[in-house]
Amino acid sequence: MNIVIIGNGITGITCARNVRKLDSNASITVISGETEHFFSRTALMYIYMGHMKFEHTKPYEDWFWKKNRINLIKAYVKSLNSKDKTLHFDNGESIAYDKLIIACGSVPNKFGWPGENLHGVQGLYSIQDLEQMERNTKNISSAVIIGGGLIGIEMAEMLHSRKIEVKMLVRENFYWGNILPREEAQLIGKHISAHGIDLQLNTELKEIISDDQNRVKGVLTNKGEQFECQFVGLTAGVKPNIGFLEKHELETERGILINEYFETSIPHIYAAGDCAQFRNPKPGEPAIEQLWYTGKMQAETLARTICGDKSAYNRGIWFNSAKFFDLEYQTYGQILPEINDQQKSFYWEHPNGKHAFRANYSSKDESISGFNFIGIRFRQIIAEEWIREHKTIGFVIQNLKKGWFDPEFSKAFYNDISHSYLQSLKSGNEE
Template sequence: MEHVVIIGNGIAGVTAARHIRKKSDKRITIISSESKYFFSRTALMYVYMGHMRFEDIQPYENHFWKKNRIDLIEDYVDEVDFQSKTLKLLQTPPIHYDQLILATGSKPNKFGWKGQDFHGVQGLYSKKDLDLMEQNTRGISEAVLVGGGLIGVEMAEMLLSRNINVTFLIREKTFWGNALPESDSNFVTQHLNRHHGLTLLFEEELDEIIPDNSKRVKEIKTKSGKIIPCQFVGLAAGVSPNIDFLKKSELETDKGILVNPDLSTNQKDVYAIGDCAQFRTPINDRGPVEQVWYTGRMMGETVAQTIVGNKLNYQPSHWFNSAKFFDLEYQTYGRVWAKPKDNETSFIWKNDKEEVLLHFVFDKDSKEFKGINTFGLRLRHELFEKWLNEKATIQHVLKYLKTANFEPEFFKHFEKEIVESFNQEFDEKVELAPKKWWGKLMKDKV
């Protein structure tokens, strides 16, 4: 019987295993050094904050794996011999594969900061990191976070939940400036500034971490010379593919493991999926490396088809993502670039009191809708997907915006105001669909 071996039991590897099992009788083994059972990485913060126990973030019962004939090995793969199709592990005898799926995820970036290995300094990626954070933050009162992105915000929320004051060092002029346009960054910053105990320092970089006698961090120095006392430093300056153990092999890698549209690599019967994969040719306007949960799941589903004999290319649709900045919800559909493209223009509407901002992007000439960032309001994914597929105009999107709203009752206060504001700013006017239509429109999802 053919043996499919998967390195990595995150969302990508586990989805591949489940879908291969659904469609075949192949022998399946998943190897991971992090934990025996799959857990939801995105929910680690809730364990620290006491909202959930670690068991609660494991989506499957422990007996699921045996029942589905998926063997689990908790060990680290040290080396892959692609010629003999053999994996060398630290504690387990070598394993032969017929097909290999690399789903090894990411690791937090460390940029060689002076003092980055002292006690009390860490990133947040793995279960081990969570346990370490638990130890490192016990009884402390001040923390510094380095890098303004989504994981940094989560760490800030975690620390504040334990009354630990946080100073956030952000290298850029604005918050998450490589992903958000300035208007949106400023809006998020306003929200973050409302949280007592959180201080944001822009255009500040870590220079050095300074320890006490027991090699535990006692303060940090910034490049501008500020000294900030702290007992914890969180490194949240992004992640990169976790592929060091493969670097000396004949597997072709760059930032990640280079893959073709069907997720195959340059080695026979070897595929890479999830955070560790890098597309040789990026798909449409997506980046070459996609480090989000749902793309890992989609790649897992795709590779499973190929493994069971229905060769399939990874064909994601329009870009979308969602996150939370404390209690401010953020969603993005289509593309809202941090710096708009030449032919694009924006319409931004916000209500500071209610903490809602909508940022629409459309083509200057054709008026084709290109993307939206929403803050403080949840809008329906399937409708934006439809409008992007149909190349709907900005006027169409605004006219029917109400149908995309998850919370119509709440939203009815805004939609007229949004359209009026658009009509004031732009020449092409939008007419709201008459009120009597709304019932039908909501049903038909125009």
């Protein structure tokens, strides 16, 4: 069996490794024009900040691929001929496949802003983007970042580490206000501001202004304000990287359409990771999952199907984590910006504004549906178990210590949270 994988990110490489574990005879080829070897994409920021070198971001030694008989081709795919089962590269070469896995990831969003293609304007996703950012930010003094997501705050921290003045244009009322409840969004926004980032809330980009050398010199907002800068970071989300399929018969919408087995509209072609879109996502789950851990889970499931054990994907309980400078964040289950009519919510925040806890639960039977932890480390296995087993809010508050794993000698806040919850019951201050 000749298996070809487009993309050497977490999804493509996890699939390749798991296929090799299940089938010692399969021919496996991974294609990427970005880099020859797999690396940790989330570590790009630390290269820029001088904490790591590129070779430190590679989880496997370079000899690993030859030892495991995983062939690597450094090239960009130009076109797909599904009738002949061949891929054609930008260098004129081609390769045949028996089964094709498309795991080509994402690219930064652009929305047709005037000036978005000027020199000094870019997103941050690939190693090439990082190299471009090195060039674009050399000897500059100020930058503007468009968008308030996780890539945006990473870019802000990168620029801040080089003493570059940073403004962030955020269209919502609060930083990440489309994801977080108001209290958490305000807490994180204050923390970001305390680190010297100028958050411009309720502000959208109208135009990127050019100098006489076709380079950015500032931005104009929807409020009519103009900010001078020598760099603009476009971090208003990402979209599936499927431009090479634009005129292909493979069915796509925002991403490549797949079923629960990662099968596309064409036999023997599969898609997974950031570039894939579920035709019929489960209630409350996104059609496109663009997280590191979901890409890994999808790849592990797909590898079983490729090797003859047809397996439907089941993501399980939603999880995500992030870091806002030195402030850690974890979320489990369903925590939306606002609760619905069937939910209640308990929120606790430390007076220092660096630690917070939220639990959402059913107003009918008090069973837990989700958690937010900020500045608190909590065991994933415990949080997911409590959600899965429908533990009540009362049980959770009484047993918080079970999941605590903050560093030794750090203050544990479970007693403070418990006291606050009991007080809220007495005063009826639950949301």
